[in-house]
Amino acid sequence: MPLSFEDMLDEFRALGGVADNIALKEGRFGRGLFAADPERPVRLHVPEALLVETVNVAFENGALRIAPGVAMGARAKAFVEAYEQEFSWGPGRRHTEHLLGLFREAPAPLRALLAQPFNTDAWLVEPTPKTVQDRFIGSRAIRYRGRAVLMPMMELVNHGHAGRYETENGITLSGRFAGELLAAYEICDPLRLFNKWGFACSGEPMALSLAMRVDTRSGPIVVERGEVQLDPARRPFYPDVRNENGVLKLSYLMLGHMNYPRLAKGNFYRILRDAGRSEAEETFDKIQHVNRLQFYKLIAASEDASPELARLLRDMARYQLEALSCSVGVREV
Amino acid sequence: MALSFEDMLDEFRALGGIADNICIKQGRFGRGLFPVDPAKPARVGAPDHLLVGTDHVVFENGALRIGPGSGLSAREKAFIEAYEQEFSWGPSRGELAELLEMFAAAPPELRAVLDKPLNVDGWLAEPNDKAVQERFFASRAANYNGRTVLMPVVDLVNHGSTGTYLSGGGGVGVEGTFSGEVLAGYQLGDPLRIFARWGFASPEPLGLSLAMRAESGSGPIAVKRSPIRRATNRMLYPDVSLEDGVLVLSYLLLGHRDYPRLPKANFYRIMRDAGRGDDAEEAFDKIQHINRVQFVRLIRACEGAAPPLACLLREVGCLQLEALSNYAGTVDI
Numbered sequence: 118m119p120l121s122f123e124d125m126l127d128e129f130r131a132l133g134g135v136a137d138n139i140a141l142k143e144g145r146f147g148r149g150l151f152a153a154d155p156e157r158p159v160r161l162h163v164p165e166a167l168l169v170e171t172v173n174v175a176f177e178n179g180a181l182r183i184a185p186g187v188a189m190g191a192r193a194k195a196f197v198e199a200y201e202q203e204f205s206w207g208p209g210r211r212h213t214e215h216l217l218g219l220f221r222e223a224p225a226p227l228r229a230l231l232a233q234p235f236n237t238d239a240w241l242v243e244p245t246p247k248t249v250q251d252r253f254i255g256s257r258a259i260r261y262r263g264r265a266v267l268m269p270m271m272e273l274v275n276h277g278h279a280g281r282y283e284t285e286n287g288i289t290l291s292g293r294f295a296g297e298l299l300a301a302y303e304i305c306d307p308l309r310l311f312n313k314w315g316f317a318c319s320g321e322p323m324a325l326s327l328a329m330r331v332d333t334r335s336g337p338i339v340v341e342r343g344e345v346q347l348d349p350a351r352r353p354f355y356p357d358v359r360n361e362n363g364v365l366k367l368s369y370l371m372l373g374h375m376n377y378p379r380l381a382k383g384n385f386y387r388i389l390r391d392a393g394r395s396e397a398e399e400t401f402d403k404i405q406h407v408n409r410l411q412f413y414k415l416i417a418a419s420e421d422a423s424p425e426l427a428r429l430l431r432d433m434a435r436y437q438l439e440a441l442s443c444s445v446g447v448r449e450v
Numbered sequence: 451m452a453l454s455f456e457d458m459l460d461e462f463r464a465l466g467g468i469a470d471n472i473c474i475k476q477g478r479f480g481r482g483l484f485p486v487d488p489a490k491p492a493r494v495g496a497p498d499h500l501l502v503g504t505d506h507v508v509f510e511n512g513a514l515r516i517g518p519g520s521g522l523s524a525r526e527k528a529f530i531e532a533y534e535q536e537f538s539w540g541p542s543r544g545e546l547a548e549l550l551e552m553f554a555a556a557p558p559e560l561r562a563v564l565d566k567p568l569n570v571d572g573w574l575a576e577p578n579d580k581a582v583q584e585r586f587f588a589s590r591a592a593n594y595n596g597r598t599v600l601m602p603v604v605d606l607v608n609h610g611s612t613g614t615y616l617s618g619g620g621g622v623g624v625e626g627t628f629s630g631e632v633l634a635g636y637q638l639g640d641p642l643r644i645f646a647r648w649g650f651a652s653p654e655p656l657g658l659s660l661a662m663r664a665e666s667g668s669g670p671i672a673v674k675r676s677p678i679r680r681a682t683n684r685m686l687y688p689d690v691s692l693e694d695g696v697l698v699l700s701y702l703l704l705g706h707r708d709y710p711r712l713p714k715a716n717f718y719r720i721m722r723d724a725g726r727g728d729d730a731e732e733a734f735d736k737i738q739h740i741n742r743v744q745f746v747r748l749i750r751a752c753e754g755a756a757p758p759l760a761c762l763l764r765e766v767g768c769l770q771l772e773a774l775s776n777y778a779g780t781v782d783i
Contacts, residue, residue, distance in 0.1 A: 399779025
């Protein structure tokens, strides 16, 4: 018998979960969680005992199962499997299959562009049961204490910037939400969100450079697309910088930020100054230019794709371009 | 009886026109002129007396006629009317009417962006006979010795950068050696300006700012989109004036494919001369940002339009963004 949302909540609570003032509804991003009463605070907490490491997930006859031998109570295991069937993997696999199918049918030049320089490889695989499962897991897992885990209930929260996850003895989202409960999946840009989760998200405040090598008169620079570490001890959005055989390597490079428009150049000019490199302004302009051109190309190449995929890719490209554009002036870093 | 291209050329030559080594074919831009032998020079020229002022043109029952007082002989008049019916106004009017209809049916959000800030007003008129005639004149007539004239046969040359118009006391023409289609630059402008007048998307080497007022740290800057006057001393340098504390520029080059350091060089010089040098970098970034955001908005607004119009406008938007993006560094001027 299908598990109703209310029954599922009851069992979730019985297993130590907290779900106060929560309702399931259709929103801007599809199905999501909302405050049942927007006037009152919301609290959603998934205890550690219900977080399932992705390495412990298996698929049997199309159903998501927790692998035997996992230190998890039988009731918790039954709950997670029923939850996945009814609310997550069950409905989610069809969407993932559909999306992989759209990418498979895309014209060859578009697929080539998505592969390089956008590194959208994960969506370019042949849609088989295995790849659908991998994509599903890839798009649902979150890092928790260095492990990739599935977080039942919490994963119904769509991506946005209205709230923040807390990771203390489980995963918690709390606060007041005027509309849908939204929380940032990761600190990243529209391209990375798209590559990982397969959706285009507006309102991402910043954009990172594509991975690239740029040759300047004062030496080559390699920009990677590593993770953004927002450690309070570090300068905001300042990448790891190293010099390897005369090549200046940056773990990532922020090129624009809606809330800190002077920061992108501030950081970059500082990196080049510290490295004894000249021509910071021209090099920054070049990196921006190369990035922008790739997204213009993507918009043009999308014209020959199916309308649904073309729209998705255009939306993502627009959001990335908007964020890239937020570099105005420079500040001392 | 329909006039063949060869018969038309014979009569054109008999009336003083020049048409050496040319034929008509379908090319990338629709129907256009090509060299019969690409190894040999091609030449097409309309003599002064065949250049009809648009003020002498009337439309009767859908046909273009030369009114009394044009000074043309009966034979010249007959030639031009037949030429227009068969090769210019006749085939163009349907295409223009169709394009105007698509603009009229475009979603209000898209029409609003096209109106302001893109100033594509000419294409937003009610699609009636008068509007079609006006668009035809705007796209086919040229300025010649202070008059707006139609240029029979020469108007079959499509826009491109391989050739240039030769204009003097004796008429208007295009000549050169062309490996493919005979093309000539209609106007020095950016993709937006070319689109606003002729209704097609064309890659151009330069990108100009939209007309705007930007509030910068050192005071307001008003940028216009006046025609580019070719100056002998500085390249693509606008007229600059100070009006009640507002720095007014007749236009502003923001990107140039062949001279990527020029846009900032010119702008920084203008700002330095105005005593605002310290603010130049940030003001340039701001103007670029405002421009980019408008074209990204255009791409967004196309989503609700008819597919052919959406595709055309997205191409214009991407080409303009690409032209705007061509700046990197600066040089002292």
